[in-house]
Amino acid sequence: MTKTINLTLKVWRQKNAGDKGKFETCQARNISTDMSFLEMLDVVNEGLTVDGKEPIAFDHDCREGICGMCGTVVNGRAHGPEKGTTLCQLHMRHFDDGDTIAIEPWRARAFKVLKDLVVDRSALDGIIQAGGYISVNAGGAQDANNLPVPQDKADKAMDAAQCIGCGACVASCPNASAMLFAGAKISHLALLPQGRPEAAKRAWAMVKAMDALGFGNCTNERECEAECPKEISIVNIARMNREYYKAGFFSGEKN
Amino acid sequence: MQLDSKVPGGPIQDKWDKHRFDLKLVNPANKRKYKVIVVGTGLGGGAAAASLAELGYNVLNFCIQDSPRRAHSIAAQGGINAAKNYQNDGDSIWRLFYDTVKGGDFRARESNVYRLAQVSTEIIDQCVAQGVPFAREYGGLLDNRSFGGAQVSRTFYARGQTGQQLLLGAYASLSRQIAAGKVKMFSRREMLDVVTVDERARGIVVRNLVTGEIEKYAADAVVLATGGYGNVFFLSTNAMASNVTATYRAYKKGACFANPCFTQIHPTCIPVHGDYQSKLTLMSESLRNDGRVWVPREPGDKRPPNEIPESERDYYLERKYPSFGNLVPRDVASRNAKEQCDQGKGVGETGYAVYLDFADAIERDGKAVIEKKYGNLFQMYEKITAQNPYEVPMMIYPAVHYTMGGLWVDYNLMSTVPGMYVLGEANFSDHGANRLGASALMQGLADGYFVIPYTIGDFLATAGTNDVTADHPAFTESEDAVKAQATKLLSINGKRTVDDFHKELGHIMWEYCGMARNAEGLRKAQGLIQKLRAEFWENVLVPGEEKDLNQSLERAGRVADFLEFGELMVIDALHREESCGGHFREEYQTEENEAKRDDENFCYVAAWEYKGDDEAPVLNKEPLEFENVKLTQRSYK
Structure with a gap:
């Protein structure tokens, strides 16, 4: 009422x-x-x-x-x-x-x-610019159905892709870390076959950008997950870490 | 003014191919010599900025929000059409073209619509390549659904967040070009003027919304992708910052404004509940696939919905339109909801709502299936209304959603100002008098990814670089005018707030230029708007300073333009003595209360030309010729 x-x-x-x-x-x-x-x-x-x-x-x-x-x-x-x-x-x-x-x-x-309550969140754009994309130009794509994506993978990618980039994860983290934000984007693209060719490069570059832009590190407080308006899971941070380690150990991106 | 639509000759299916061959090219090594301004970062602007940069042009891209990822395209829920025919259900480019022309009530340009249908398939390919997580079947192929007024399943979707995912795809491509240095991004900027010299667009003047500084930028071409003007009604489903200022000021610089009275009222929105309300929330029209629309059979029946037996309900859309039922086009569904409420059958506290009931669908398919399809929409509804749509029917009512009118463009998407292009909702070209569901996303991306990259090259190759810099007197003159307006707004120091004026304008527009219009009401509205506008400039109260982050001043400038533009809408609605699509003139209807077109006298685009603040705008007509689709009375029976 x-x-x-x-x-x-x-x-x-x-x-x-x-x-x-x-x-x-x-x-x-x-x-x-x-x-x-x-x-x-x-x-x-x-x-x-x-x-x-x-x-x-x-x-x-x-x-x-x-x-x-x-x-x-x-x-x-x-x-x-x-x-x-x-x-x-x-x-x-x-x-x-x-x-x-x-x-x-x-x-x-x-x-x-x-x-007052207005903040500059352009650092989040900076993280995406470091590699939160698939490098394709308009015009050259193959037929969309030539690349089947298993439904569960597509669903998980969508769960991560829902991020609205509001910055609540950063604001609620005691370390002001953007790991959930970056993890969501890295996961979204790493889960899809289209995103695999650049997965290592992407993870490496986005994590580096996060540090350079002044965000803190993750210490598993899980505040980000609790406050995320889209309820994005910290599983995405774990996936980002895997992609990052893989990139560091096996890909040569480190150099 | 003589309007030249530049539609290429030949059979419709060959026009675009032939035209692309005829367009002049800019040598790859020369592209880096050109600079293009793109205003807006939604599906049209974001896709254009990214694609032009990929080709090698230097792009200056502007947006009003703090990040290009937030443009209002993000709020589109339902989906995007494409003539893929993946479902083997009889779809084709020709059918999508036909449906769109018919859905638009024969007031769109055939050639543009055909091209839209043609490139629709490439859009899906491009978006999948970018990583847009569209819904999939178990076998991993793309899923489709049928959507508002279509009898084939051609709509691709990403849960209820298709616009968001498509926009984030374009934003990703844009981010890549920003990182590559080909796009220079200017966020928190509002375009306040276009600068023209010797009848060519030379650049723009913007306000930096953080510092309040006025900034000038010159370029070889200007692309406007600044969205629609639905907020002239104050309450709409548009975002708060959506406004007409960029296109209206371009109009004042010589760009004709086409069909401004063609506005779309969306049938499935959460009803209005109070004076304080700041915006209306759309519930995706995909809900009409499974929800059944009804009202009580008897006027004034105030029983709760579950106490009204089946026999005392009127599923009026299913009754009146047996073949399309709940899936009739938006304008038809909206008008019918209004008609039921006007007869006293409306439900809810205000009586301005109808039910959208999922009980049958839940019984048929199970709650889990419905939840998978619409879970996030149901959740959103419950958050806003505190009612659970799994248990009680939703209440919906029409709300202003999309504006089919916009700046006039030719086949190349160039306005009547050479060198100035207009994309997406900001132009008028593809939806006629009514837009079909899931077609706005298609048009924005078609314009941005697949039309402007070709057509702008032809202009640049012909016209060459722009030798006018931002130091030119024309820029200074424009800057001074923009500054003077801000100073004036801040100095009035009256009694009424900007929102107060905006709300009153919204009431006038909704009452007299909304879902149904008539000559008497429109004449009255014109007088009321003029009076309100005069009062605004005497009595508006705008706090704060000019060179500061000042949201009241931002809104004041937008409302000042809405107060002029609203009158143009009314003038257009008054002159169009027929009903078509979203423009329903009560004087012109069939015996069954359907829109009655007058093809003999009004089968044209009305492109209004600005002649001065104290002069009436001049009407220019672009006749519409239908060579491929036969003009018929729309029937969804």
């Missing part, structure tokens, strides 16, 4: 990348429990605007959980308390009247805060 609740927000406000930033308190009143978390922020921002204050900057776009643009840490958890949910798909029915909610940006060495 729809009802309305009142909340106290403690929101991270930071003018720009150079600013130190701090938590500020504001009230969210008459919030319908059918609203999404971002719609709640919209309402708060409309109020701030009319009161002559600057609204809270936050990233968002599709608002249906697929673009990966949104994401903040809510009460200490990336994308908030619900499992397998992006912030835009988190609804206010999961909060109670009178709650205080702390909202802060992703925090990681590789992600610079640009303003």
